[in-house]
Amino acid sequence: MRLAPVVTSLALVLSLAPLTGQQPAPPVAPPAQPTDISLVLSQEGARRIALAVPPATAPSSDVVQRELVEPFHRTLTGDLGISPWFVVADPALHPKGLRPPATREEGDAWIASGAQFLLDTQIRSEGTNVVVSAQLLDLRTLRPILGKSYSAGGASIRRVAHVIANDVVRQFTGKPGPFLTRIVFSSDRDGGRNKELYIMDYDGENQRRITFHRSLSIAPDWSYDGDRVVYQSFVSTPPGLYWFSLAAAPRNRIPLTTELNSAPSFSPDGKSVAYAGSVKGNPEIFVVGLDGSNPRRLTNSSAIDSSPRFSPNGREIAFTSNRQGTPQIYLMDLEGSNVRKLTLTGNWSDEPAFSPDGGRLAYACRNDGDFQICILDLTTGRTVQISSGPGAHENPSWSPDGSRIAWELQRGRSTQIVSAGIDGSGFKVLTSTGNNGYPVWQRTTE
């Protein structure tokens, strides 16, 4: 499935400062998404780069258009359109027949359409192989800042589009976007009262089942290296914590002496999990090796302690407790000491999720009415709400590049997984079959 760039960069990375600093701001913030999520952080001050992304040039055969050009275009513009770095220029304004622009006048015609950069692509066949060439052109200089050809090989054309979108984001930010990442979640779509675990691409494509317990299997977490998934399953009594490698190893049950056994969270080194376990009816936070070794109780409170999450540096654990009244999120050192309260507002805060850099915490927040998704900046203490609208918004998880949050949204009797940028923009509904929840984003970018 790996893509082989058959031709490497035509041009070197140009200095970004003049690109982002001196360009006029894009005409407007991206067009309103079909959502009621408010743009809490808004785009004020955030300069998005205006990209023109016309459909790829390709042989005009119907099959090529339908099987290659259309899915490629849909995927590429879908990726770049929800990226917080870009605004995709309105294709209706594209000047005709000027690709790539060769003269200053042709370049100015593209700039007049609202674009700063043009992502020009071509799709062609070489024998049985499909080759996509992409060139990212700075419309001011008419020089390419990125030029690559991608051999699809056996991979789908959608995957090629994701790879190109990642390369474009990397060109401006130094890091790939989330376009090749996946999300693990729990779904009741197989009927009965069971839930099984599934995996899907970050955009909701390629949903496939990965557990077959015929039981209640929920609350997965993904190891930092992307290889293993740990979760709670009721296939045993009492419910247990199970893990398996996505590289097809059999499932393993973690030997535990506790009951409850919910909400597992991988340590960053992948050797242990934190979870909520109960001894004599008192839920506490535990850490235990994947093989059941060295179990340690970290909390000691008669109140409810639940929902632990390791910090990305592995030295702290965030968790939820009602020890001072309403459920709120606390932080403690890995030894269980130095407990401090993180959430100071609202009457219910739960399901903490650290940003990949550890600097922020997403969580389910509630003042009155429904749960929403909030992000707490751990440095400034400032909290912003990124979701809005009716329904219960719960279980947030960060994309590995830190640009998006996935969460579950219950409206009426339907619970589905959605995602949005951390400013609330680029809202997407990712699932629609059955009810789906407990999304956890893969922590590696590719």
Add this chain to the structure above:
Amino acid sequence: MMKPFRSVGLMLAAGLLVTAGCCTKKPAPAPAPEVKAEAPVPVPVPTEAPIVAPVPEPVVETLPSDLAELNKKGYLKDVFFDYDQYDIRANQRDAMAGNAEWLRKWPTVKLQVEGHCDERGSNKYNMALGDKRANAARDYLVSLGIDASRITTISYGEERPFVEGQDESAWSQNRRGHFVITAK
């Protein structure tokens, strides 16, 4: 419940018939040879009559051998909780006392208490809250003299609601400790 009542009724009816037979026989005039042969019949009647009343109890009190059938009988009453609470409410104590009485009567019965929550809390917290509720129900039964070794607990959080719906009438039904008999 129908079956035992019916057998009680039959027994009472039988008793009445026998009594009636005895009464009609008394005025029988001449001792005929056939009558003589039947003479002992009325004798056991008075001894049987007082037995009629106590008999039903042992007949009524057999439990279905199938656990699924047994659980359908509803001998153990579920206990309901306030929002985000896990203490046994005052208005649930009669039901719990009834459960304890029944469990004392059937000392070999084992059970599991399921802790359930309404959907309004967060999923992961509710899983822990359900654990608290199940154990609160178990502890209450233990305080009424039921051996703790007979009772296990499990939390389903908000994963297995009893009633679909998004109003207090549904939510109040879903905040419960549900008793499941696991051994007879």
